[in-house]
Amino acid sequence: MIDTTSASRRKFLQQIGYISVGFPLLTSCIGEPDPVIAAREDYEGGLPGSMRGAKTVNAWLQVLEDGRIRVLSGKVELGQGIRTAIRQVAAEELDMELDMVEVQLAETGLTPDEGYTAGSGSVPNSAMSVRYAAATARQKLLELASVKLNTTADDLLLYNGTIKAKKSKESLTFAEVLDGAQIDMEVTTPVKIKSKTEHRYVGKAVPRTDIEKMVRGEQVYVQDLRFPGMVHARVIRPAGYKAELIKMDDTGLAAAVPGVIKTVVNGSFVGVITEKEYQAVKAGRYLREHTEWEDNTSFPEQKELYNHIRSIAEPSSNVKNEGDVTAAFANSPTVKATYRKPYLKHASMGPACAVAMYDGDLLHVWSHSQGIYPMRNGIAAMLGMETDKIHILGIPGAGCYGHSTADDAAADAALLALELPGKYVRVQWSRTDEHTWEPYGSAMIMEVEASLDAEGKITGWKSDVWTDSHSCRPNGDAGTLLDARYITNPVQMKSRGYLAGGHRNADPYYAIPNMQVNAHFFDGPLRVSSLRSLGAYTTIFAIECLMDELAEKAGKDPLDFRIAHLTDERAVAVIQKLREMTARETLVDGEGLGYAFSRYKNTAAYATVAARVAVDKTSGKVAVKKMWAAVDVGEVINVDGLTNQLEGGMIQAASWTLMEEVTFTDNEITSKDWSTYPIFRYPDIPEVEVALIDRPDEPAEGGGEVSMPPSGAAIANAVYKASGKRVYELPIGVRKV
Secondary structure, eight states: OOOOOSOOHHHHHHHTTOOOOOSOTTOBOOOSOOOOOOOEEEEOSOOOGGGGGOOBGGGTEEEOTTSOEEEEESOOOSSSOHHHHHHHHHHHHTTOOGGGEEEEEOBTTTSOOOOOSOTTOIIIIIIHHHHHHHHHHHHHHHHHHHHHTTSOGGGEEEETTEEEETTTOOEEEHHHHHTTOOOOOBOOSSEEEEOGGGOSSTTBOOOOSSHHHHHTTOSOSGGGOOOTTOEEEEEEOOSSTTOEEEEEOOTTHHHHSTTEEEEEEETTEEEEEESSHHHHHHHHHHHHHTEEEEOOOOOOOGGGHHHHHHHHOOSOEEEEEESOHHHHHHHSOEEEEEEEEOOBOOOOSSOOEEEEEEOSSOEEEEEOOSOHHHHHHHHHHHHTOOGGGEEEEEOOOSSOOBSOSHHHHHHHHHHHHTTSTTSOEEEEOOHHHHHHHSOBBOOEEEEEEEEEOTTSOEEEEEEEEEEOOSBOOOSSOGGGSTGGGTSSSOOOOSOOBOGGGGGTTOSOSSOOSEEEEEEEEOOOSSOBOOBTTTTHHHHHHHHHHHHHHHHHHHTOOHHHHHHHTOOOHHHHHHHHHHHHHHTTOOOOTTEEEEEEEEEGGGTSOEEEEEEEEEEOTTTOOEEEEEEEEEEEOSSOSBHHHHHHHHHHHHHHHHHHHHTOOOOBOSSSBOOOSTTTSOOOOGGGOOEEEEEEOOOTTSOOOOOSSTTHHHHHHHHHHHHHHHHSOOOOBSOOTTTTO
């Protein structure tokens, strides 16, 4: 079974405020439990961002009749292990065993509206909200129990869902304390949270329970969902973005393909529903051969992409201006370079999928969207429905980090399910659909220039970034969904979303007295949106490569040069840790060791990455042999989950850096499969090693995106060390070395 937890929307509505308490008061006994009497400290700081929109305890947790706790989170599982991290903090604050805590993720009407699962924000926003809700619940349960047991709070022990009076030995379960109700009080500071020295789970390596299912090939993903009487569908899309349907002839379809239930034409949206899945595949092929499109798509020549980007950019916007860069450049020699990154794909291992069913009242959708509430708003706008008539359940998809095609597949399923009420309609995208229609990470250019004084210190820095949007995620604007642009009365996007993600980290985290950052936004030819780390992968690639060039010009060791420009001790610590990790490396001819540093968003986690590469002097082929990361995310919640994210981030960034690039002709995407868009395969994957600097007294930050930005630069710097050739345009491939 896929772990959607037991609650459906209707079941949830039945449960609110109506927990049936079947245990008689004062008769439960907890024997001699292990009373974890941990000290609690007053937390006086601000509440997490997600909690500001859902302040009551019962928005985040419920006490179940059987003594367990159900924790609610609006985040989805992307492989970051958020379910486990949330379970850890809830069990910690409520002194429960981990298996007594159930975590329900992402279901409209049930879990809090936490927007998107993005920006390495699941731990600081959702897990921390659960921590404070659980800590508040603990205090309230003790207060209520002291009244019911006619004793003082000091006389009580709380452990694993039961509260016991030490003197009388009487006890109550949480459910008995609440007597069928939930805790609806608001969470306010100060919140008494567990002393970090008393933690049993937080800061430990707790394995995820879903990994074994994945390894065994059991049902985990939305692609695995099956329902009684479920039917299958495919959507037929044209080659080009701007194509319009001229003609579709399905008169011979029923004879050619058995099991066809319905073809659906809505403007230039074409879908077909069949009884069985392979019938849908064959029906899709048939219709593709019997449709005519007028294609007005026009892309620039790929070799002219970066010139095209400059030609269409809007007037520049000044993002940061400190000191006097012009004067600094006038008084010291400068080093200047231009770096380029192509369009990149999410390249999800599993193409998008969704299931929808319209029961005549509610439209239910199962999706691997990373923002179920925003997607619901988008679908409601597209269909002209009330949002409370749409019920969405988040189910993991197979391999994606960012805004993928999940929401578009959900829109497909929603459109088709309305055509066949009462039936579960499953839409499965093909590999070609996925590679062709997904929203890519924007191609980018970054020009950087810096001046050095006679002592080898940077006196001035200027960054110019050319970027499209990195956030066109679904929201109340129907045009953010692909289908809305092709149905009758099509809707185009009204806004290009969050543009600041494009110049993320473009201002170096170094102490530089004169600094200027300019952004040149453009509305590019290819569909784009959020790809892991947004613009930071490109900006850090440029900054950290130039830092190596500046260090060489100054005659300094690259790590010493960076440290000399840092005033933040935590930043220095991750660099020193990385130096220790790589100190004993012995390189052979043709190998190089490169480094790079960044603090994600300049406000979150710190990461320093090293890469050891080998360059074949004959072919120019680059192989990444090993990568190291020293990382400080503040308080570590789950060592295992965090390490996995950092390792995965390095490997994916290494694949981007060496191999990946979207290709296109004048009217269509040509990188349609794994042959035309190669990514790392198992033999390409380097050995990886991660060191965590745990700082339990610092706020917990997410780690999903922090190792990617410095990884590309570390590899490029290592390639320079190995070959003497500096790479300014990605992917590195073989032609640039």
